[in-house]
Amino acid sequence: MSFQGKAAVVTGAGGGMGWTIAEALCAQGADVLMIDIKERPDPLPAGPGRAEYARLDLTDARAVATAIGEFHESRGRLDHLVNAAGVLWFDRDRSAVEIDLDVWDQVMAINLKSAVHTVRAAVPAMKATGGGSMVHFSTIQCLRGDTRPQDAYQASKAALVALSKSIAIQFAGDQIRSNVVYPGPTMTPMQARWEGDEATQALVAASVPLGRIGRPEDQAAACLFLLSDSASFITGTELIVDGGVSALP
Amino acid sequence: MTTDTQDRAPAAIRSLTGRTALVTGAGAGLGRAYALALARCGAAILVNDIGAAGAAETVQLIESEGGRARAAVFDVRDGAASAAAVAEAGQVAILINNAGIDEGKKTEEIDEASFDRMFDIHLLGCFLCGQAVIPGMKALGGGAIVNVSSINGMIADDTDPHYNAAKAGIIGLTKAWAKELAPWNIRVNSLAPGHVRTPATTLRGSERMRMVSETRIPFGRYAEPEEIAEAAVFLASDESAFITGQVLSPNGGEAIVGI
Numbered sequence: 117m118s119f120q121g122k123a124a125v126v127t128g129a130g131g132g133m134g135w136t137i138a139e140a141l142c143a144q145g146a147d148v149l150m151i152d153i154k155e156r157p158d159p160l161p162a163g164p165g166r167a168e169y170a171r172l173d174l175t176d177a178r179a180v181a182t183a184i185g186e187f188h189e190s191r192g193r194l195d196h197l198v199n200a201a202g203v204l205w206f207d208r209d210r211s212a213v214e215i216d217l218d219v220w221d222q223v224m225a226i227n228l229k230s231a232v233h234t235v236r237a238a239v240p241a242m243k244a245t246g247g248g249s250m251v252h253f254s255t256i257q258c259l260r261g262d263t264r265p266q267d268a269y270q271a272s273k274a275a276l277v278a279l280s281k282s283i284a285i286q287f288a289g290d291q292i293r294s295n296v297v298y299p300g301p302t303m304t305p306m307q308a309r310w311e312g313d314e315a316t317q318a319l320v321a322a323s324v325p326l327g328r329i330g331r332p333e334d335q336a337a338a339c340l341f342l343l344s345d346s347a348s349f350i351t352g353t354e355l356i357v358d359g360g361v362s363a364l365p
Numbered sequence: 366m367t368t369d370t371q372d373r374a375p376a377a378i379r380s381l382t383g384r385t386a387l388v389t390g391a392g393a394g395l396g397r398a399y400a401l402a403l404a405r406c407g408a409a410i411l412v413n414d415i416g417a418a419g420a421a422e423t424v425q426l427i428e429s430e431g432g433r434a435r436a437a438v439f440d441v442r443d444g445a446a447s448a449a450a451v452a453e454a455g456q457v458a459i460l461i462n463n464a465g466i467d468e469g470k471k472t473e474e475i476d477e478a479s480f481d482r483m484f485d486i487h488l489l490g491c492f493l494c495g496q497a498v499i500p501g502m503k504a505l506g507g508g509a510i511v512n513v514s515s516i517n518g519m520i521a522d523d524t525d526p527h528y529n530a531a532k533a534g535i536i537g538l539t540k541a542w543a544k545e546l547a548p549w550n551i552r553v554n555s556l557a558p559g560h561v562r563t564p565a566t567t568l569r570g571s572e573r574m575r576m577v578s579e580t581r582i583p584f585g586r587y588a589e590p591e592e593i594a595e596a597a598v599f600l601a602s603d604e605s606a607f608i609t610g611q612v613l614s615p616n617g618g619e620a621i622v623g624i
Binding site: 281284285288289300325326327330331334335337338341345346347348349350351352353355356357358359360362363 | 584589592
């Protein structure tokens with residue numbers, strides 16, 4: 117087990133990619149604090165690493181600080197942070213020219229400011245034990261536009277990349293690495309609209325050069341690589357995990 | 366983080382057992398590190414180099430660790446030679462296009478022959494080795510090609526403009542192949558290392574190393590070849606099953622400074 121003895125925080129771990137990442141980290145021996153606003157899944161990942169679940173609102177800075185602080189104290193270390201929480205509100209997140217501005221603010225708070233909250237809690241903890249690594253989940257959507265826009269989602273995810281680069285530079289001297297994964301189309305609860313709709317799934321798969329929709333496991337493998345010491349000289353970068361979509365013109 | 370801890374990606378998904386990997390320019394430095402790292406994951410290595418001694422030494426290093434390897438001495442600019450070596454080895458599932466040179470020259474010092482040599486070794490060499498392995502990969506139902514570019518292929522340096530341009534060209538070739546070969550489940554990615562401590566860079570002196578480390582690399586040090594090799598293994602293995610057409614740059618943060 118390669119993450120034996122490590123302690124990791126994963127946001128958005130109540131389902132989708134966050135869940136798969138937490139599961140993989142536990143399977144390799146890490147203790148994982150899973151954070152999500154969703155109800156606690158039962159059972160939590162089996163281990164051998166120990167999983168615990170904090171059901172809280174990531175826009176609540178104090179709640180985030182408390183949960184990560186307690187986890188850090190109980191384990192005596194914090195090695196990894198994964199920011200996988202995010203919302204994509206197809207019905208309400210629209211073009212900037214027509215979106216309800218309160219919705220804009222909510223999306224920014226959940227997708228972007230939540231990462232500020234976790235990073236603020238994680239950096240001092242990582243410094244205390246000589247370093248650590250972070251992975252933040254963006255989207256290939258922010259590399260281009262869309263005729264059916266979700267502008268708040270797209271802008272918040274682009275900002276996350278800028279935040280990651282800045283963190284990478286600021287804390288390189290403290291041996292803290294910060295990188296981003298840009299998932300392409302991936303079968304998660306966020307894309308529940310594709311479930312049972314085989315025609316749409318086939319259409320999406322056909323738009324991917326590798327000919328399939330991504331799996332949460334594809335994203336988790338990239339995330340664990342970037343978290344691990346296999347990526348010890350990689351910081352401030354983005355890894356696109358999209359089956360080749362963005363290699364298209 | 367150091368490289369000697371056990372904090373590594375999962376073993377099963379990294380396993381390359383049963384796959385043959387051709388690593389070009391594997392007689393020294395980074396190429397040797399790629400060959401050793403892939404062999405440790407179970408791949409049988411076809412160790413290419415233009416120099417027989419270096420290739421033999423790498424084969425011996427792999428075998429001394431219990432791995433499987435054999436030398437394939439040829440010039441990557443010689444398409445017939447690479448095709449023959451691949452035909453002899455059987456189906457190659459992994460290609461690491463690593464062979465390369467640098468010259469440390471400024472524009473006025475580079476004659477046409479030097480320019481052609483730079484492009485031929487890097488771009489033509491990548492292309493011909495790709496041509497040699499692609500039919501076998503198609504027959505296997507997939508494969509992974511890693512074309513080694515450089516941080517200089519993304520953010521240029523003030524020396525060796527032909528090297529910078531060739532390395533940028535390798536990224537273009539990577540994206541084109543990713544698109545062309547995806548239907549056969551052949552993934553093609555580029556690895557773009559930053560500054561690495563190799564025999565070649567060490568030769569340039571510790572003073573230069575210290576200066577570059579302090580002024581250009583947020584991590585304040587050069588990478589060890591083994592750290593770059595980890596990234597090559599990632600791109601060669603099923604860990605990156607959904608990744609194609611990408612550039613992965615282990616550069617200690619250098620690429621986010623001064624872009």
